[in-house]
Amino acid sequence: MKNSKQSFKQGCQSYFEQIELSPAELDRLQALPERQGAKGVTGEQPLYQKAQRPLWLAWAASVFICALALAWWLPGSQSLRIDLAQQIADEVVANHIKLKPLEVVSSEMGQVKRYFTELSFNPFSSQRLLGSWQLEGGRYCSIQGIDAAQLRYTDSQGQLHTQYQVPDSPRWLEAFASDEGAGGGVTTRFSAGYRVAMWREKGVLFANVSAP
Template sequence: MSHLREALRQRIERDCLSEERLSALEALQARIKRPVPATALNPGPASTQHQPGRRGRWALAALPLVVVLLVVLWWWQFPPPEQSEATRMAQIADEVAGQHLHLKPLEVEAADLNQVRRYLSQLDFRPLASDAPALADLSLQGGRYCSIQGVPAAQLRLRPDASHGEASGAGDGVQTLYQARYEPERHGPLPDRDRGEEPGRLRARGLTVLLWVEGGVVFALVRDD
């Protein structure tokens, strides 16, 4: 019996905390339950340390806009030089000559210009009949939509009259006449028949191109001579 009591006493002493350990535990518990100061939840110095980072991110996000503004300002102060009259005429000649070399099927076949006009009703101008000498003795075959320097245009297919083929010097070759609403800022200065000016004559891709303005319409005639 005495041995049983001694074993129980030793077990109780082993499981119980000493006074020092108990005091340390209570102090730790009190520290955990202690309210956290407001400065610890929102420390001033720490928040200011992150502020430059946010400003840096805003600066990076705004950088593309700043670059665009600088480019616009530079463009406004130093606009690109305007193309010369000869350069613009050469560009138009090269474009219509390329279309002439790669002719697409006619969208409307008619020898009557009014019938072709009715088909090309989506144009923002009215294709004109011109008495220019270069168009003499040519008969209309039909037309289709096209463009000149990004402006909607009409492509008229012409062929020399059989009775005047040799006189025209064109043989039986097809000629193409391009007409578009004249936009000076896009097409540049062009010879004006209404002022008595002769059409400009250029060579492009081995072809002859005649350019002029008449009645507010650009004319570009391409032929194989």
Template sequence: MKEPLKQVIRNHYDSASLSEDQLAKLQALQRAAAASTPTEATEPAGASPGNPSARRRSTTWRFGMVAAILVFLLAAVGYLSLRRTAEREALVQSIVAEVAANHLKESSQEEPLETLVALRHKLEELPFFLIASEHMPESKWAFSNGKYCSIQGQIAAQLHYAPIDRPENRFTLYQTLCPEMLAGGRAIGDLSEPRILHHAGLELTLWRERDLLLVLAGAESPR
């Protein structure tokens, strides 16, 4: 009886097979090799030289993997960026709240000092050098005194100022090292330009200046 050529060829080869003994020898050969050779992780399907269909699958698989990795990286970068921004903002808000509370409980009854230089000698334990801020020129601000304090658990200084033209208004300028300069410190963001925030009825201005974080707290706008 005639049959399709393909089927006849299949039948021809299907009728041939290895004996149980031959199969056992081949399996034993495999097991011996597996026991003596550490196997490496297989490459993605299709990396082999033989199968064209598998090679096509491999190309698709690789493009898919690359696309998935890119999407994952973009999502990760976006997530980390958002998280860093949120952390920075949380830190700023925490500093502002602490400074505002500190300012409100201070009575500023220290004996006035003549100069900032005198305060530097008084607060010699500070790990940084007190600065006269560019944003608070002597022509507009009168310095009175200062003392140690802490911000976010780090040693800081609080300096009492009053505007020359309104001496009854009390302002406190806090100076401390920028958080990221401390061991394990968190970044606080750029702040190269003063940033104004409000908390507990106070206006607080934050900025960076010569590696220090400065926060000016007062009941009204200093400008």
């Protein structure tokens, strides 16, 4: 990829260098107005004005061609492509590491979800969760600027898991599998050594952070 970037840059630079006038040519063009005046004897445009027009057109065409080539080339660069799933994984892992105090403490989902009155949905237990996981409570948070619920679980080995639930949005369509309930596909990303499993279920995007 680095070589393709260099060759593209060198190609544009070489093209522009080819259409630039030499110092001798510039001197001749600058001397033309003094020799011929604003117009020639026959009333035709001075030669330097005729020379400027194709030079300007060539420059504009060059910029346009390079812009088109750049627009075609950039989408193929993996380093510049935005990975929404990875952005969300990085965000939820950063929140998981902070381990802020729970705002509601309970092992009963019914009591926990009644706390989240300011959300546009009711948090619920996904069928993907293992039966051995124990709900500890939850707190408000946000994902990509959207209000969300953060739930905390512990498994049978005492490992801590943080689950995030955020309302489904059109912005998730290209990054995550379609909403097929508990049978939908799971998108997995890793951040700071943590595994983040993400899926869409019943109008909600789930992001579950597991211990490293």
